[in-house]
Amino acid sequence: MGLKIFSPRSHASRGAVGFDFSEITKTTPEKSLTVPLRKQSARNNHGQITIRHQGGAHKRRYRLIDFKRTKMEVPGKVASIEYDPNRTSRIALINYADGEKCYIIAPIGLNVGDTVICSTKADIKPGNCLPIGSIPVGTIIHNIEMRPGKGAQICRGAGTSATLAGKGEMYCQIRLPSGELKQILTTCKASVGQVGNTDNENIKLGKAGKSRWRGIRPSVRGMHMNPVDHPLGGGEGVGKGRHPVTPWGKPCKGFKTRHNKRTNSSIIKRRK
Numbered sequence: 001m002g003l004k005i006f007s008p009r010s011h012a013s014r015g016a017v018g019f020d021f022s023e024i025t026k027t028t029p030e031k032s033l034t035v036p037l038r039k040q041s042a043r044n045n046h047g048q049i050t051i052r053h054q055g056g057a058h059k060r061r062y063r064l065i066d067f068k069r070t071k072m073e074v075p076g077k078v079a080s081i082e083y084d085p086n087r088t089s090r091i092a093l094i095n096y097a098d099g100e101k102c103y104i105i106a107p108i109g110l111n112v113g114d115t116v117i118c119s120t121k122a123d124i125k126p127g128n129c130l131p132i133g134s135i136p137v138g139t140i141i142h143n144i145e146m147r148p149g150k151g152a153q154i155c156r157g158a159g160t161s162a163t164l165a166g167k168g169e170m171y172c173q174i175r176l177p178s179g180e181l182k183q184i185l186t187t188c189k190a191s192v193g194q195v196g197n198t199d200n201e202n203i204k205l206g207k208a209g210k211s212r213w214r215g216i217r218p219s220v221r222g223m224h225m226n227p228v229d230h231p232l233g234g235g236e237g238v239g240k241g242r243h244p245v246t247p248w249g250k251p252c253k254g255f256k257t258r259h260n261k262r263t264n265s266s267i268i269k270r271r272k
Contacts, residue, residue, distance in 0.1 A: 002019075002020045002199070003017055003018070003019065003020065003199050003202060003203075004017070004019060004020040005017055006018065006206065011207070012206050012207035012209070013206055014206070015204055015206060016205065016206025017202060017206075018203060019203070023081050023090065023196075024082060024083050024090070025080045025082075025112055026080035026081070026093070027083075029061065029063055029082060030093055030101060032101065033063060033064045033101060033102065033103055034061040034062060034063055034064065035061065035062050035064065036062070037060055037061055037062040037086070039057065039059075041054060041055035042054035042055060052217075052219070053216065053217045053218070053219045054217060055215060055217055056212055056217060057213065057214060057215025058085070058213045058215075060085045062086055063082075063084050063086060063091060063103050064102075064103060065091065065103045065104065065105065066094075066102040066103060066104055067143065067151035067152040067153075067156075068149065068150075068152075068189075069104070069118040069129040069143075069152075069189055069191070071096060071100065071118055072118050072119060073117070073118075073119050074096050074097055074098060074117070074118075075096070075097055075115050075116070076095060076096040076097070076115065076116050076117065077094070077095050077113065077114070077115055078092050078093070078094060078110060078111065078112050078113060078114045078115075078127070079094065079095045079101075079112065080092070080093045080112060081106055081110075081111075084103075087105075087156070087157070087158075088157050088158035088197060089106065089156065089157060089158045089195045089196060089197050090106040090196050090197050091103045091104065091105060091106055092104050092105075092127070094116060104116070104143075104191075105143055105156060105191070105195055106127075106195075106196045107126040107142060107191065107192070107194055107195055108126060108193055108194050108195070108196045108198070109125075109193060110126045110127045110193070110196070114127065116128055116129075117129075118130070118189070120134050121134070122134075124136065124139060125192060125193075126192055126193030127191065127192065127193065128191065129143070129189055129190070129191045129192075130189065130192070131186060131187055131188065131189055131190075132144070132164065132167075132174075132184060132186055132187075132188050132189070132190050133167065133172060133186030133187065135164055135190065135192070136164070137164055137165070137166060137167055138163065138165075139163070139164050139192060140161045140162075140192070140193060140194050141155070141161065141162055141163070141164055141174075141190040141191060141192060141193070142154075142155040142156070142160060142161050142191050142193060142194060142195045143155060143156060143189075143190060143191040143195075144162060144174065144188065144189075145184070145188035145189050145190065146184060146188065147185075148185060148187045148188050148189075152189070152190075152191070154174075154176065155176075155177070155195065156195065157195065158195055158196070158197040158198065158200035158201075159194065159195055159196075159197065159198035159200060159201065160177055160194070160195050161177065161193070161194035161195060162174050162176050163175045164190075165181060167186065169186075170185065170186060171184065171185060171186065172184055172185075172186050173268060176271070179269075179271045180267060180269060180270060180271040181267070181268040181269035182267055182268065183266050183267075183268055184266070222245075222247065223238075223239060223240075229247070230247050231245050231247070231249055232244070
C-alpha cells in the first residue's frame with residue numbers, strides 16, 4: 001500500500017496524490033457478491049432532495065459485505081484483496097471450507113493466503129472475529145456491533161480502529177477514535193485489527209472533476225445566496241452579522257443535535 005504523486009503535466013495533476021493500488025490482487029469483483037446500485041441523487045420517493053450536494057456519480061455495483069460474520073467455526077482463506085468504490089477501505093474475498101464465498105473489510109496485516117475464522121476461541125490476529133467478551137483487554141478492534149446479531153456499525157472506514165478498554169460480566173468498555181468511552185454488550189462481535197488503507201487521509205484529488213465522479217456536487221455558502229434561498233443571503237457587505245445557521249434556520253455551531261435519551265446510558269465518557 002502506498003501513494004502515487006503525479007507529475008505536474010497539467011493543472012489537474014499538479015499537486016495531486018493518489019493510490020498506487022499495490023495491495024490490490026484482483027481487479028474484477030466476484031459477480032455473485034455484487035448487486036446493481038441505482039442512483040438516487042439524494043432524493044426520496046417524492047423526488048425531493050433530502051441531502052444536498054449529491055448526485056452524478058460514476059456508475060458502479062454494490063459489493064455485499066458480510067458485516068454480521070454468522071459463519072461460525074468455519075475457517076476461510078483469503079483469495080484476494082480488492083478495491084471497493086463504495087467505501088474508503090479495501091475488501092477481502094474469503095473462500096470458506098464449505099465452498100461459500102463472502103467479502104469482509106480488509107484490516108492491516110491480512111494478506112492473500114491467510115486464514116480467518118469467526119469463533120469464540122479464535123486466535124487474536126487480524127481478520128478473526130470474536131465476541132467482545134472473548135477478546136483480551138487492550139486489543140485493537142474494528143467492525144464492532146452495537147446490538148448482537150445486527151452487524152458491524154462502528155469502525156468500518158479506512159484506518160479506523162477502537163480499543164477494548166475494560167470488561168465486565170455483561171458489558172465491555174470500548175474507546176472509540178473520537179475519544180468517547182462507550183459500553184457494549186459482551187455478546188456483540190468485533191474483528192481484530194485496524195482497518196487498512198490508512199493512506200486514504202493523504203489523498204489529494206487535484207481537480208473538481210474527481211469529486212463529481214464520486215457523486216459530490218459543488219456546495220455554495222449561504223452568504224453568497226439570495227435572501228429567499230438562505231437566512232444568511234443578501235446584503236451589500238461581506239456578512240450579515242448573524243450567527244451561522246442552516247438553510248432552515250437552525251444554529252450550526254454549538255447547537256446540540258443529539259436527543260437520543262435511550263442510548264445515553266451506554267456513553268460513559270463523551271468525546272468532549
